[in-house]
Amino acid sequence: xxxxxxIKNFKSLQNIQINCANLNILSGLNGMGKSSLIQTLLVLKxxxxxxxxxxxxxxxxxxxxxxxxxxxxxxxxAQEEAFIGIDIDFRCNKTLCIQTQADYIxxxxxxxxxxxxxxxxxxLFVNEALFSKRKFQYIQAERVGPRDELKVNxxxxxxxxxxxxxEFALQYFWERREEDIAAAxxxxxSIKNTLRLESQVNAWMSEISPNVKIKxxxxxxxxxxxxxxxxxxxxxxxxxxxxxxxLSYTFPxxxxxxxxxxxxxxxxxxxxxxxxxxxxxxxxxxMALSAQSGVQIFxxxxxxxxxxxxxxxxxxxxxxxxxxxxxxxTKTEKGEGNSIxxxxxxxxxxxxxxxxxxxxxxxGFFDQIDTDLSIILxx
Numbered sequence: 001x002x003x004x005x006x007i008k009n010f011k012s013l014q015n016i017q018i019n020c021a022n023l024n025i026l027s028g029l030n031g032m033g034k035s036s037l038i039q040t041l042l043v044l045k046x047x048x049x050x051x052x053x054x055x056x057x058x059x060x061x062x063x064x065x066x067x068x069x070x071x072x073x074x075x076x077x078a079q080e081e082a083f084i085g086i087d088i089d090f091r092c093n094k095t096l097c098i099q100t101q102a103d104y105i106x107x108x109x110x111x112x113x114x115x116x117x118x119x120x121x122x123x124l125f126v127n128e129a130l131f132s133k134r135k136f137q138y139i140q141a142e143r144v145g146p147r148d149e150l151k152v153n154x155x156x157x158x159x160x161x162x163x164x165x166x167e168f169a170l171q172y173f174w175e176r177r178e179e180d181i182a183a184a185x186x187x188x189x190s191i192k193n194t195l196r197l198e199s200q201v202n203a204w205m206s207e208i209s210p211n212v213k214i215k216x217x218x219x220x221x222x223x224x225x226x227x228x229x230x231x232x233x234x235x236x237x238x239x240x241x242x243x244x245x246x247l248s249y250t251f252p253x254x255x256x257x258x259x260x261x262x263x264x265x266x267x268x269x270x271x272x273x274x275x276x277x278x279x280x281x282x283x284x285x286x287m288a289l290s291a292q293s294g295v296q297i298f299x300x301x302x303x304x305x306x307x308x309x310x311x312x313x314x315x316x317x318x319x320x321x322x323x324x325x326x327x328x329x330t331k332t333e334k335g336e337g338n339s340i341x342x343x344x345x346x347x348x349x350x351x352x353x354x355x356x357x358x359x360x361x362x363x364g365f366f367d368q369i370d371t372d373l374s375i376i377l378x379x
Contacts, residue, residue, distance in 0.1 A: 014338035023291035028329030033339030095119035129265035166252025183293035262294030284309020
């Protein structure tokens with residue numbers, strides 16, 4: 001698991017450091033640096049083989065497409081510090097230290113950048129979840145929406161890869177539906193008597209759309225593609241394109257939380273997309289339960305309901321405060337300066353301590369409803 005991340009001169013992250021928990025919720029206005037933090041991890045993920053053999057950082061790959069050196073480096077870097085630096089401390093007392101060493105002028109149009117490595121030898125990180133095939137999942141913001149058919153890939157399913165857009169989630173679910181979920185504490189309150197994946201997925205998905213059941217069928221005997229179907233209590237199967245985006249967008253997130261094992265690393269972007277507030281809150285609660293079972297999660301969100309779902313789990317004593325953190329990203333100059341990250345303290349009583357934001361005159365931390373109401377009510 002990741003204990004600490006320090007980033008220097010990567011995109012808007014001129015110099016930040018965060019101490020990580022199991023559940024790390026990244027919040028803030030658009031363009032404040034949340035995605036840059038996630039992209040830092042994704043760049044390391046896709047660079048591992050080259051870091052191991054050629055000592056290169058890969059900016060364009062399967063997980064992140066940053067562009068070239070000029071796109072990646074902080075726009076106002078000091079000439080004597082024309083480098084990107086990434087230091088990650090893992091809980092197993094290993095440290096990964098990377099610094100780009102290529103001359104910026106010569107390499108600014110390159111997407112593969114030579115680096116120097118310090119800290120623990122690169123080969124020692126092979127079993128860390130960030131660099132593992134079966135312990136890492138990234139579910140991006142732009143997921144697979146309603147489709148009549150989805151592509152299949154048994155190799156990816158065997159490697160427990162749901163796809164960055166959740167494109168293999170349905171096939172994984174249908175092939176593994178008789179298996180048990182990874183952690184018993186994620187069993188839905190309505191069916192504690194079974195850990196069967198199919199039952200638990202449907203119970204949690206029913207929080208999104210009551211009484212829904214996820215089904216599937218292969219297009220032919222060769223399993224060339226797979227068709228998603230939704231069924232309700234009346235028993236009629238409904239094609240995905242006739243249901244809407246909410247279920248299709250949420251399904252891979254529910255699934256990935258139920259199959260994640262202790263020590264896994266999940267990166268989830270905007271889980272609230274296309275969801276009613278109730279469903280958003282339930283996803284926040286699910287992420288908290290998964291984190292309490294030993295899964296590490298980095299979640300980028302614009303939803304206070306996601307955060308409140310985590311707080312509900314904390315209030316119900318389903319997660320300890322030390323296992324969850326909320327970070328608020330802002331900038332020194334709105335839209336132009338370097339990113340600043342505030343660690344919002346959380347009490348065991350599920351309260352968020354925003355005193356530091358108040359003392360620094362920082363606004364935007366889920367205060368829009370108060371701002372709007374003051375205008376509506378003429379206050």
